[in-house]
Amino acid sequence: MNKKDLNAMQITPAINYALKLFTYPLSLIIPKNSKILVIGGWFGERFADNSRYLYEFLSINKEKYDFEKVIWVTRNKKIIQELENKNFEVYHIWSLKSIWYHLRSPIFIYDQSINDLNSFFLHKGVLLYLWHGFPLKKIGTFAMSDEYKKKSRCNIKIFQTLECILPGVKIRYGGKGSYLLAQSEFASNVLSEAFSIPKDRVILAGYPRNDIFDQKEPEVYYIGNDFELIKKIQDLKNLGYKIIFYAPTFRDKAPTNFFGTEDLSEIQKLKTFLLNKNYALITKFHFATNTMGQILENDSHFFNLDSDTDVYSVLPFIDILITDYSSIAFDFLFLNRPIIYFPYDLEYYRDEDRGFMFDFEEFTPGPKVYNIDELTKILEEIYQGVFIDHFSDERKKLSEKIYDPKYYPGSHILATEINKILRTYS
16 A cells, blocks of 8 residues: 555545454454554654654663564655664564554554554554654644534544444544653643543653753664764864754745745845854754755755754754744753744734744743844854853753653653553553
8 A cells, every 4th residue: 555545545534444443353363462562653754753762762672671572664665774774673564564563562652643553453552642742833622623623522422432332443542542641740731631631641751852862872873864964063063163953843824934035135145144154054844844945055054954854863963943933942952052933923823823832932932033134143143152141041941841850761761651551451
């Protein structure tokens, strides 16, 4: 089955659910093995985020936690090749081995949706939703219209009836045996409501992707182009360049403009300024948006990352983050380095697009700029050494609120909690 076939199923829910019910009898005759884990991410197309780092950690340490097999499933042939080169166990999502391990595994771990995995073979198991970032913008139930919430409640009643008739059937996330990861009590309150998961099924543990900030040998997590990219960044730092990372989020109803403009002369002016002030600029645009980075031609000091690139191995080398409403700003709090917020369309985004979960000013500890001239003014101050960082204490306070230090390192705690669930779940 190819990507086109999958998309067709996603737009025909009745057929989708019928096929899931059709596979249910297989789960009644094939026994589960509590030492087999199946993990996926980003609709099977990316090796990234919390799923990636938990998978790598468990693959390296599976004997320590008494797991026999840690399986990654994907639709991407490149990912299969890269993981096989590291001697990790990986299968195409529709291969016979993938289906077999789906049927044998009692737990399914993912970070975007159940379609990160082969959703037709998830029965009789635990669903563990890692999610992919503490939100500034509205998510889940907070982003739903009243009409959609009403429809959703109706669907849930139908699903609950099916779950009573067919114990262990899995056609949705949120039923019996669904768990959610949160990094603190504060995050737990927010995420459990957003995804309609009871608090007693929230696992408190740090995000696996954030463990890399404290790794003494982070290269054990590197894969594919990570080595080349990080070497390129280190070479620039060794030459005295400060590394700026620009990572705007996507808009639901509008394109994302490059630093708020489509004026190529303004962009060229910014590029010249950065080069003269020993700044290197890395950009990455959300996979769901258009690739605005194409307007900035790649060279030795300015380059745009592919939308599928996982950035968490790169973040420790970044000196300054520029973003608007992306959750990456919360991850960058771990480093307590300057964050410049560039919300060029703040009123539009707040009132007409996704909107915010929290007060924007309170949850964005950094200077705000709304055009390129305001941005270059701050960067000039940093270059001259006269920039006063007034937000260091605010960043630290917010970081500890969202990411409770006692739940880190997250991968270890999460692995331990997974073992507890597998021992008690029936």
